[in-house]
Amino acid sequence: MRLRPAINLRIEARRETSRVLLYVTPVAAVILTVLTGLVLFVFMGYAPGPALYHFFVSPLLTLYGLSELLVKAAPLIMIGVGLAIGFRANVWNIGAEGQLTCGAIAAGGVALALWGDAGFWILPLMGAAGIAGGALYAAIPAFLKTRFDVNEILTSLMLTYVATLLLSTLVYGPWKDPTGFNFPQSRMFTDAAILPILVDGTRLHVGTMVALLIAVAGWVLLTFTIIGFQIRVVGQAPAAARFAGFSRPRLIWLCLLTSGGLAGLAGTFEIAGPIGQLVPAISPGYGFTAIIVAFLGRLHPLGIILSGLVVALSYIGGENAQVEVGLPQAVTGAFQGLLLFFLLASDFVVRYRVRLAPAVAG
Amino acid sequence: MTIASLGLVLLTIIGAATPLLFAAIGELIAEKSGVLNLGVEGMMLAGAVVGFAVTVTTGSSLLGVLSAAFAGGAMAFLFGVLTLTLAANQVATGLALTIFGIGLSALFGTGFVGVPVTPLPKLAIPGLSDLPVIGPLLFGHDALVYLSIAATAAVAWFLKRSRPGMILRAVGESDLSAHSIGYNVIAVRYYAVLFGGAMAGLGGAFLSLSYTPMWAEEMTAGRGWIAVALVVFASWRPWRALLGAYLFGGVTILQLYAQGAGGFGIPAQVMSMLPYLATVLVLTIISAGPWKGRLDAPACLGKPFRPSN
Numbered sequence: 154m155r156l157r158p159a160i161n162l163r164i165e166a167r168r169e170t171s172r173v174l175l176y177v178t179p180v181a182a183v184i185l186t187v188l189t190g191l192v193l194f195v196f197m198g199y200a201p202g203p204a205l206y207h208f209f210v211s212p213l214l215t216l217y218g219l220s221e222l223l224v225k226a227a228p229l230i231m232i233g234v235g236l237a238i239g240f241r242a243n244v245w246n247i248g249a250e251g252q253l254t255c256g257a258i259a260a261g262g263v264a265l266a267l268w269g270d271a272g273f274w275i276l277p278l279m280g281a282a283g284i285a286g287g288a289l290y291a292a293i294p295a296f297l298k299t300r301f302d303v304n305e306i307l308t309s310l311m312l313t314y315v316a317t318l319l320l321s322t323l324v325y326g327p328w329k330d331p332t333g334f335n336f337p338q339s340r341m342f343t344d345a346a347i348l349p350i351l352v353d354g355t356r357l358h359v360g361t362m363v364a365l366l367i368a369v370a371g372w373v374l375l376t377f378t379i380i381g382f383q384i385r386v387v388g389q390a391p392a393a394a395r396f397a398g399f400s401r402p403r404l405i406w407l408c409l410l411t412s413g414g415l416a417g418l419a420g421t422f423e424i425a426g427p428i429g430q431l432v433p434a435i436s437p438g439y440g441f442t443a444i445i446v447a448f449l450g451r452l453h454p455l456g457i458i459l460s461g462l463v464v465a466l467s468y469i470g471g472e473n474a475q476v477e478v479g480l481p482q483a484v485t486g487a488f489q490g491l492l493l494f495f496l497l498a499s500d501f502v503v504r505y506r507v508r509l510a511p512a513v514a515g
Numbered sequence: 516m517t518i519a520s521l522g523l524v525l526l527t528i529i530g531a532a533t534p535l536l537f538a539a540i541g542e543l544i545a546e547k548s549g550v551l552n553l554g555v556e557g558m559m560l561a562g563a564v565v566g567f568a569v570t571v572t573t574g575s576s577l578l579g580v581l582s583a584a585f586a587g588g589a590m591a592f593l594f595g596v597l598t599l600t601l602a603a604n605q606v607a608t609g610l611a612l613t614i615f616g617i618g619l620s621a622l623f624g625t626g627f628v629g630v631p632v633t634p635l636p637k638l639a640i641p642g643l644s645d646l647p648v649i650g651p652l653l654f655g656h657d658a659l660v661y662l663s664i665a666a667t668a669a670v671a672w673f674l675k676r677s678r679p680g681m682i683l684r685a686v687g688e689s690d691l692s693a694h695s696i697g698y699n700v701i702a703v704r705y706y707a708v709l710f711g712g713a714m715a716g717l718g719g720a721f722l723s724l725s726y727t728p729m730w731a732e733e734m735t736a737g738r739g740w741i742a743v744a745l746v747v748f749a750s751w752r753p754w755r756a757l758l759g760a761y762l763f764g765g766v767t768i769l770q771l772y773a774q775g776a777g778g779f780g781i782p783a784q785v786m787s788m789l790p791y792l793a794t795v796l797v798l799t800i801i802s803a804g805p806w807k808g809r810l811d812a813p814a815c816l817g818k819p820f821r822p823s824n
Contacts, residue, residue, distance in 0.1 A: 166821075245606055297795070301803035306553065306606070307744045308798060311791040314737050322784040444610055481625045483732070486618020490557075493611035494597065501601040505821075 163508045170503050178499035179449050179456075183463060185495045186488060193487070199478060207477040208470035208484075218469065220355035224427060225468045227364035228253070228419035228436070230461035232443035234371040235412030237452040241375070241388040244408040248294065248309025249416040250440025251316035252287035256417020257424045258320055259286025261431040264346035264424075265328060265339055275345045279421055287417015288410045290316065295409035299402040305409070313440070321433045328431060339431035348426045360422035364461075367415065371454035380407065416440060437468065438486075445493045464489065522652055524768060529652075529660060530726045532764025534559070534718040534735075536663045538742035539749070539756040540670050541587075541714025546746055547674060548707035549687035549815035553609025554594055555715050556739025557616020562587040562716025563723040564620040567730040568627055576635050580659065580720050587716020588709050590616060595708045599701050602819040613739070621732045634728040635659060635721075659721045664757070666714065671753040683707060687813035690820045700820055715739065737791065744794045748801050750811050759797075766793045 194204040212218040232249045239246050260283035267275055297303035330340045348358035375381035387394040423435050446464050450457030471485030538555050545552050566583030570576050594612050597603040635657035643654040673680040685693045686703045694700045723730050749755035770786040
């Protein structure tokens with residue numbers, strides 16, 4: 154004989170997703186991540202108070218810390234906006250890291266070819282090369298997807314490894330600084346190829362403002378244009394989109410080229426901003442982390458500005474906590490994964506309602 | 516190339532193929548039940564670091580291997596709770612599992628970088644293992660190599676001949692029908708996903724305990740993703756997954772030997788691109804070829820299922 158619970162939990166789908174919960178749950182996910190972090194710190198034998206303080210609070214107390222937050226958030230926001238446009242249309246570009254790398258290679262090539270030249274046009278040229286590099290690299294999965302129906306998740310990811318190896322081929326080989334004591338890095342770029350700094354004493358470069366503008370532009374595209382409308386319809390009601398005759402291949406091209414181009418531009422800003430040269434590793438995984446940023450911002454460009462700042466804190470908090478309390482840098486990655494887990498789990502309450510129902514007699 | 520050195524090449528190919536085979540066979544079962552788990556890379560890393568850490572601290576490779584399978588399974592359970600119980604998007608959750616696995620394994624393995632470990636013992640069969648060339652090739656491996664091949668055979672038999680295997684396929688082909696004739700779709704998928712995680716964990720353990728006996732951050736280097744690609748390449752058939760794993764093992768090893776032989780003037784990094792480029796190429800051929808219509812992807816692959824009350 155089985156005991157019946159006195160109360161049944163009934164789970165039913167909401168007729169409409171709850172708007173309030175849709176925007177409250179990311180905050181809840183952040184709070185849950187911090188609480189889990191607390192438990193994690195205790196388990197690892199760190200005093201939770203100071204660890205939390207140096208991870209989440211003290212980086213925000215100085216002007217330099219705040220500027221670094223923007224410097225780290227800029228690539229996350231740019232890439233996140235591009236990816237969000239694709240994710241909305243069910244186009245899964247997860248190779249943004251590779252497109253970032255290729256953009257940096259293209260832009261870095263321009264900077265090195267014009268090394269020593271001066272001119273206001275060098276930076277725009279690098280930006281254009283970076284966008285083109287990232288977009289062309291994303292064109293490979295787009296072509297394979299639209300022409301041969303090859304899964305874009307796998308191709309874009311595989312190409313990321315190839316891009317990293319290509320960059321390493323160049324900086325260990327032909328692009329190595331001839332006066333650099335054989336270190337695997339290019340020459341330092343000349344001033345004409347370096348982004349202007351906005352606030353003295355910080356690394357806050359012009360690119361951070363461009364990133365914010367791009368987010369606004371992404372919002373306008375999704376909300377007020379026909380293309381944006383098509384993207385949203387394809388994602389939410391693929392059958393309706395087919396019926397309306399929206400071209401799926403065209404949207405796949407659009408989404409991949411946009412997200413690739415933005416990732417390429419982000420790579421350009423990294424090498425023309427904080428780094429100032431080509432090195433074997435130009436990104437601490439921005440291209441992958443931007444996936445989390447896109448989801449945490451609810452695939453909404455303005456939400457992505459906020460989520461980009463939150464996730465950027467996990468990078469500088471990780472660095473800060475490593476210096477101050479000796480926390481391993483790897484905590485950052487674990488936090489970022491946890492954050493996405495909590496967010497995806499919280500989606501359940503957005504889409505479903507849990508109700509208490511009296512037990513069925515018998 | 517002498518016969519002896521050819522034997523040596525084949526031996527290393529087996530080593531490169533085994534982690535891919537474990538992960539691919541596990542993912543194949545998960546996908547056959549209708550679940551697309553893109554977290555293989557993360558589960559492999561969990562297995563690699565836990566297998567390594569337990570072997571180093573307890574001195575027992577058996578315990579190490581078992582806990583690696585357990586760690587992979589635990590990661591898979593997390594994936595199951597999110598995608599099966601909470602009906603979250605499988606693609607997004609799989610990506611989260613990989614990102615989480617990379618971070619968590621790096622965190623867990625901080626103290627184990629550069630620590631030496633006793634590699635898995637080779638099972639030597641007196642007499643047979645001493646035969647020239649064939650001896651080491653067929654009879655000189657550690658237990659995991661044989662286990663990976665036995666698992667392939669077992670999974671092939673399970674899917675084709677056994678009753679639970681047919682239920683699993685039914686759940687993957689038509690979740691609603693399977694549900695309406697009384698099978699517990701969610702439970703079947705949990706089992707499949709957990710099996711996939713345990714196998715990925717074993718693949719990771721083989722990497723850190725046998726292929727390159729050490730722990731390094733992100734040491735899987737995309738093998739989890741290649742395993743996902745292999746399942747497509749294999750059209751969801753276990754023996755073809757074995758063939759694919761050995762082909763990729765071959766590509767990996769041949770480019771390593773080419774690098775060692777001076778690389779014909781090609782930079783080492785360009786050679787290292789080969790396995791990744793080969794994956795893209797193979798996926799394209801398999802998706803575009805004349806056999807396109809017979810790819811046999813499970814009909815419910817990647818679709819969330821929630822039984823209505």
